[in-house]
Amino acid sequence: MNLPLNIDLRQILLHMLNFVILAFGMYFILYKPVKEFMEKRRKIYETTDKEAKENLAKADSLKKEYEEKLSFADEEIKKSREQSELQANSDAAKIIAKAQKEAEDILNKSKKQAEYESKEALQRANREISEITVAAAKKVVYKDTREAFDAFLESAKGDADGGK
Template sequence: MTGLPLNIDWQQIVLHLFNFVILSVGLYILLYKPVKDFMKKRDEYYRHMDEAADEAGKKALEAKAEYEAKLLKAEDEIAEMKKEATQAAKEAADITLANARTQAEGIIAEAKSLAESERERILSNARDEVVFLAGEATAKIMDSQKDVYENFARSVRH
């Protein structure tokens, strides 16, 4: 069918269309779709990697926070234990000191008692000695006085 301006031919237009449709279908199946599918697959792969990295980062942050909390708790526990240990040591020291004091007091009391009994004994011995010495002295005096008395009696008689 000719006669149209610019030599337009409907048959050739249809043939051009037919040719282009075949080309489009072929290019779509052979080239466009496989390449696009591959690009999509790769995008998915990297998106998954990205998500996994994000997830790992999030987990790491959570673990870090958890460890920090644990560390803080451990520090508190250590401080508490230190405090308790100090308290226990102080109590033990107090008990030991009290015991030592009691023991010392016992020793002192015993020493005092011994000293008292010793003093008593010494005093008793001294008293006995004094009595003895006094007796001795009296005897001696009496002996010496006997002459005096006799002299006196004699003088008197005389």
């Protein structure tokens, strides 16, 4: 077959053979290993990226958790403080009330004591006055002054001894 431009089918096929050899050689020797390497690197970066993202997410959730815990603890502390304050307040009130009561008791007691004592003193004084009066009356009865005086002294002495 005589084609124009000296196109030769056999040579075309030879060129094709050449190219096929070249293509497969290049594929196995150069293209595949380079591409595999690039793929490997891509995977490495992907995993690193993924890991980093996972770690970040983990850290975030941990942070949230801790914050929650922290706020919970804060509340707890606040609550317990309030409670203890309340407790202290009530305790103090109780103590004060008790103290007041005791003071009142003491006051009452001492008042009664004082009343009683003053009553007794009064009674005694009354008694003494009556005795003195009786003695005075007796003196009047005794004509003799000297005798009477002695008698009074005697009786007063005896009184003082008896009073003691």
